[in-house]
Amino acid sequence: MSAKMKVGILQFPGTNCEYDTQHAFNDLGCETAILWHKEDSIPEGIDLVVVAGGFSYGDYLRSGAIAKMSPIMKALKKYAKAGGKVLGICNGFQVLTETGLLPGALKRNEGLHFISRHHHLKVVSNDNDFLRHCTQGDVVNIPIAHHDGNYFIDEQGLKQLHANNQILLQYTNEKGEIENPNGSVESIAGICNEAKNVFGLMPHPERAMESLLGSCDGRRMLEGFLNR
Amino acid sequence: MKAIINVFLKNGVLDSQGKAVQHALSGHGFETVRDVRVGKQIIVEMDESDVAVAKEKVAHMCEELLANTVIEEYEIEIQK
Numbered sequence: 261m262s263a264k265m266k267v268g269i270l271q272f273p274g275t276n277c278e279y280d281t282q283h284a285f286n287d288l289g290c291e292t293a294i295l296w297h298k299e300d301s302i303p304e305g306i307d308l309v310v311v312a313g314g315f316s317y318g319d320y321l322r323s324g325a326i327a328k329m330s331p332i333m334k335a336l337k338k339y340a341k342a343g344g345k346v347l348g349i350c351n352g353f354q355v356l357t358e359t360g361l362l363p364g365a366l367k368r369n370e371g372l373h374f375i376s377r378h379h380h381l382k383v384v385s386n387d388n389d390f391l392r393h394c395t396q397g398d399v400v401n402i403p404i405a406h407h408d409g410n411y412f413i414d415e416q417g418l419k420q421l422h423a424n425n426q427i428l429l430q431y432t433n434e435k436g437e438i439e440n441p442n443g444s445v446e447s448i449a450g451i452c453n454e455a456k457n458v459f460g461l462m463p464h465p466e467r468a469m470e471s472l473l474g475s476c477d478g479r480r481m482l483e484g485f486l487n488r
Numbered sequence: 489m490k491a492i493i494n495v496f497l498k499n500g501v502l503d504s505q506g507k508a509v510q511h512a513l514s515g516h517g518f519e520t521v522r523d524v525r526v527g528k529q530i531i532v533e534m535d536e537s538d539v540a541v542a543k544e545k546v547a548h549m550c551e552e553l554l555a556n557t558v559i560e561e562y563e564i565e566i567q568k
Contacts (some may be wrong), residue, residue, distance in 0.1 A: 321554070322556055364559040368504055370502070372508055412559055413558075441506070443502070
């Protein structure tokens with residue numbers, strides 16, 4: 261049997277999904293470690309770094325803005341540049357766009373409300389490590405919980421996302437028809453970088469691991485990172 | 489020296505908060521309101537004596553942290 265995959269999960273003051281994320285990856289048979297933001301390196305042997313959800317630094321100034329100044333982010337940039345895999349969930353997605361590891365930005369939801377509910381998502385691209393167990397056009401049911409999930413990117417950036425298959429997921433109804441909860445450009449819920457080693461999404465796959473709790477669609481998404 | 493920094497969403501980026509405030513004002517009888525933009529003001533006190541140097545440093549702060557230039561623009565006013 262191959263060695264267990266090692267997942268590092270970043271923790272800032274105000275992060276609150278790190279233990280759910282840890283539970284999810286432990287449940288998938290991974291070794292996990294919580295990495296405090298004051299650390300200035302990513303430990304040897306980590307196969308995936310997850311920037312977990314929550315409200316880093318109370319969302320002060322802008323969601324994810326202050327987190328990007330933390331020592332660990334310099335290390336994360338280096339790790340990602342060297343090809344290391346990174347997944348940002350919710351606030352983690354915001355941190356990754358603020359840092360410039362992912363293009364675009366996340367604005368206040370168009371309707372100005374905090375939205376917390378299950379939402380259907382359509383798989384747009386699966387030629388990547390994250391969604392390789394999903395089929396293009398698959399509809400998954402994943403919880404969303406955010407105030408600033410309104411994805412913005414300018415026209416040229418959007419063209420690039422299309423050209424490189426960087427759009428991972430779109431908000432839809434259960435039939436896979438666009439249903440946009442927050443005003444995101446093209447109803448985008450998740451993207452990756454051009455090199456396809458940095459992933460970000462607003463929905464919470466780590467909260468969709470048990471059918472008893474409403475959905476286990478997150479399992480098939482996170483499993484994509486395993487055994488690669 | 490004091491720097492007053494105003495940060496707003498760029499033109500062309502929908503300002504949902506501005507629109508909500510605009511609707512609220514119009515609904516309260518302020519019929520002449522044409523547009524509202526909501527931004528934020530950041531005041532930084534600095535130990536600097538040279539206005540040009542202070543302005544340059546604050547511009548750097550804006551690019552690094554205070555504004556997200558993907559969606560926002562900023563104006564800097566230096567007060568002695």
